[in-house]
Amino acid sequence: MSRTEQQVRELYRTTFAMPKGPAKFAALEEVMRHADALGLVEFAFDVRMNATSVFQHGWVPAKAFLAYSWCLAAYDREPERFGAGAEHRLLWNIKWMIYSVHQFPEIPLGRAHDLLDDMERRYRRGGHSMHAVLQHRGLIAESVGELDRAQDFYEQMSRTRRDGLSDCSGCVPSSQVRTLVALGRDEEAIRIGEPARTSGCSEQPQWINSELLLPYVRAGRGAQAVEAHRTAYRRIRDNPHHLAELALHLLFCVHTGNALRGLDLVERHLSWLDDARTPLAEGEFAAAAVAVLSELERHGEGGRTLRFPTAKGRRHPDVTVAELAVELRERARGIAARFDTRNGNDHQSTRLGRWMAAGPIGEPLPLSVFSTAAHTDSEPGAERVRPLVERVAAATAAGDLATAARTRVAVAEALLEVKRTQEAQEAAEEAVRELDRLGMTEDADRCRLLLAHAYADGRLRREAARHLRSLLDGEPGSGTGSRTGEIPGLPPRPELEDLLGRWLGYGPEASRRHAAAARGFAAAGRTAERLAALRRALSCRPDPATVGALLADAEAALAGAEATAAPVEDRAGLRFACARVLYAEGRTEEAAGQLEAARALLTAPTPVGAATRDGAADAGGGRAAAAGRQTTDGTGLDEAVRLLGDVLAGLASIRLLLGAPDAAEEAARAALDVPAGGEDDPWDETAWHAAVVLVRILRARGATAEAERVTAEYEVTEDELEAWTGWEN
Incomplete structure (x- = not known):
């Protein structure tokens, strides 16, 4: 099917958000075909140059080579057609081609040498350094066992200046270390490579740490070897x-x-x-x-x-x-x-x-977290962790593998509790593999959940989400089959769905997980949790196709008699989330109605003894009367007060957009009357939005003096006033 130029460009834009993999590769190749058919030479060149990088870093160098070859031929035919930066991009990417081509035995070695000769000719013609050329000549020589030539190129490169076409400060030493190791010069490899262990690019520091592993071991530097292994493996284990x-x-x-x-x-x-x-x-x-x-x-x-x-x-x-x-x-x-x-x-x-x-080589090094030598008395929680590790060793020696496996889980739990997060991750990973090996499914599932929490505590939310998703869905690699319903030995499924949504953060899947949790909470009669889950489902950028159903679920939840017993923060918060989605859908009047309902909930007198979010009883008097209330430690605003400020600021913006300046002014002033929680409190930004609305209204009414006072107090600039377009939610 033929496409228009606009359609092809739009298809190309959609590839940017796609994850690396076959679907993205196929989409890029489709863009190339249509661009060629339409004669969009410059566009086809840009697509292929970008695709070269995608293919190279997506583990399909053969596709990268084809895309690059097309670009090189097109540039040689009409160099003036592609702009000043085209030559630099080609000269940079040729290094990738040489690095890849020597790794495929089906490609004649002469092809690598032809590429190297072409690289040198183009670099010399452009007045560039031979540093990168010598590096890659040495790489090819080392890969085919021509070690004398590899050493010669290494020495020449070491004496040659670097320039903008040289690899980064981490990748050049990594390549040098590889050559030095092949030459048997371990100590020199360590000296050259160690400074690069703090560098960073898409390949670093995992590449240099991996290359230094064997030199470290042979040089008797066991502690550095173990550190390099752990640092690098955490970066490469999922790629x-x-x-x-x-x-x-x-x-x-x-x-x-x-x-x-x-x-x-x-x-x-x-x-x-x-x-x-x-x-x-x-x-x-x-x-x-x-x-x-x-x-x-x-x-x-x-x-x-x-x-x-x-x-x-x-x-x-x-x-x-x-x-x-x-x-x-x-x-x-x-x-x-x-x-x-x-x-x-x-x-x-x-x-x-x-x-x-x-x-x-030499004496064994303690590497596993289940090695007693890996735990010293000075480490946090040592008095609890070390006896458990010893119990693992004793059970293993006695042939009681089930007890050893379960005790591994206990070690992981103990490590996590004392905030030794990375060790907890390693312990849980080893425990899961052993439990899977022994067919102890329920124990393995509990350990997978523990592992997910260990990743989350280590701020690796994507990893945490991957493991929890595998538990809930039985995805490939989880050791389980397809799953629905409750999982024996684990918390109720709605709680796990809601947790997964939190770890995912934003986007359609996060919204779907929260919505599934809400349905489960509803079935269990857990109304407050249902309201909170629906609020999160609406707040994390749901798929537009699901918005209608989510809004309907929210209204049904709020209309139920049991909802009146739920904390006011949950009911008002859900109204606020509905308002945000309705506003984004262009349903401004309905959004205003939801904000008014949220305001009424937050400002109504609270019956004495009514439940709050934390389960304590409110003393009565309403949230508005307690607008100055802070948290128990005095460090910030009560959640209901924060929410009231957000609701009022949003209401002020929407009322102004709907042509009701009196109502907008009243809401803006009410928002500014809600106290801030300190210099770093996010409420400051909410108050700023209310101030923008109030200043616009005051200026329209000629109240210049007050308008200037508000702009100064809330640091509102003229550019910000002009750029205002509506509710910033």
């Missing part, structure tokens, strides 16, 4: 882009006597091999996994059965350690052989063979 770095972490586990930790990583990430970014990364992970499995075989664990999580609807069949070692050894050798054929030597077979034969 298949980092499969090659993950291989280094597997070798680290073997070298440091942590083969069981390595096995956990193999089980968790084996599915990444199905969509490996490149064959080289695939071969490296397979070889490093063989090292882990072989170490376990040497300790009599070859018959241990492994279970793998489902990913993208697929799951590797159950298999023993020994069987998986055979499978992955053949896979690594096959990939290495393809590279050797392309490169004309046995470098990759030799290198990956050494990886597969790797073993411990």
Whole structure:
């Protein structure tokens, strides 16, 4: 189907908000096809240049290469057509092409050298430094085992100035460390790499920390190695882009006597091999996994059965350690052989063979949070955590794996309670994998919820939401099937749905989760929770298609006889949320009606003994009479008072928009009479909005002096007065 230029540009805009993945890739390719068909050359160039980055960072370098090649050819034909910045973008992106092409054995090595020659020619023509050229020549030389040439390029690069086409301050050392490690210069690699551990870009600091792992271990710097492992793994564990770095972490586990930790990583990430970014990364992970499995075989664990999580609807069949070692050894050798054929030597077979034969180096390092050596008496909660860790070890030694697994959960709980959040995350992750392995489903579910809370406490709300979603829906990777209804051993489903909505924050899914929670609370007769959940469902940008049903649910909830017993903050808050949605829908009169109803609730005398949000009884007299009331610690405004201010400020704006300045002035003055809660209180902004409305009204009536006083008191500027368009909610 043909599209107009406007439609194609709109389709392109929609791709910006799409997550990386096949759907986004397909949409970008569709945009390219239509742009070509319409002859939109400049637009097609921009789309492909941006798509090159998306494809490269989305683990599909073959697509990146095609998009880049089109742009390069178009630019060479008509360089003046694409603007001054086009050449710089092309020269920057050529580095990605070279970095990728050497990782595919099907692409002739000559193609990489042709690209390098073209890169050097273009850089010299533009007067640019050879720094990036030398870096990538060394990369190719190292990858095919030409170590003398790799060393020569490294030395030349070290003497060459950097410029705007050089990689960042983190990625250049990462590349240098890789070369130095291949040359056997570990101490120099550490010296060059350590300063970059504080750098940051899309690849850092996880890349440099991963590259430094093995040099640290071989140099006897165990504490730094453990820190680098933990820091890097937290950044790469959910991103298949980092499969090659993950291989280094597997070798680290073997070298440091942590083969069981390595096995956990193999089980968790084996599915990444199905969509490996490149064959080289695939071969490296397979070889490093063989090292882990072989170490376990040497300790009599070859018959241990492994279970793998489902990913993208697929799951590797159950298999023993020994069987998986055979499978992955053949896979690594096959990939290495393809590279050797392309490169004309046995470098990759030799290198990956050494990886597969790797073993411990020096004394074991305590890595697992369940190692007693990892816990000192000086740490928070040590008197509780250490005995639990010892109990895990004792139960494991006695062969009581179920008790050991449940005690792992207790360790995670204890760590979370004493705010050792990252350790709690690691403990819960290990506990979940062990419980899944043992088929202890209910215990595993409880631990998944604990893990979600640990992520949330660590401000990783997206991770927390992912784990809670898997519990509620039984998504792939959760260890559970499809789910509906209550989950044994966990809090009621509505509470979990509402919690998931909070962790998601904003957007249609968050709104759907809160709405589902509201329905569950309604069925359980929990009216106050129902009102609060509906308020959140309306407040977090719901899908427009669901707004009508949400408003109807809100009215039904508020009309019920049981609603009168709910705290006034919940009833008024829901009215306020309805008003915001109605206003956004252009239903301004209805929004005003909801705000008036909220105001009436908040200013009506409160019957003596009526419930408040915290369950205490109000002494009577109404919220308006208590407008100056603060929280019990005196640090801020009571929630009802804050809400009253928001309602009045919104009402003032809407009444002015509806052509009722008298009512607007009355609401604005009432809003400004509600006390602020301090310098950092968000109420200050609400009062400012009321002040803007009042100033506009006063000026329209010629009350200049008072208008100037209000503008000064609330710091209202002329630009802000002119820009005012309505209720800012």
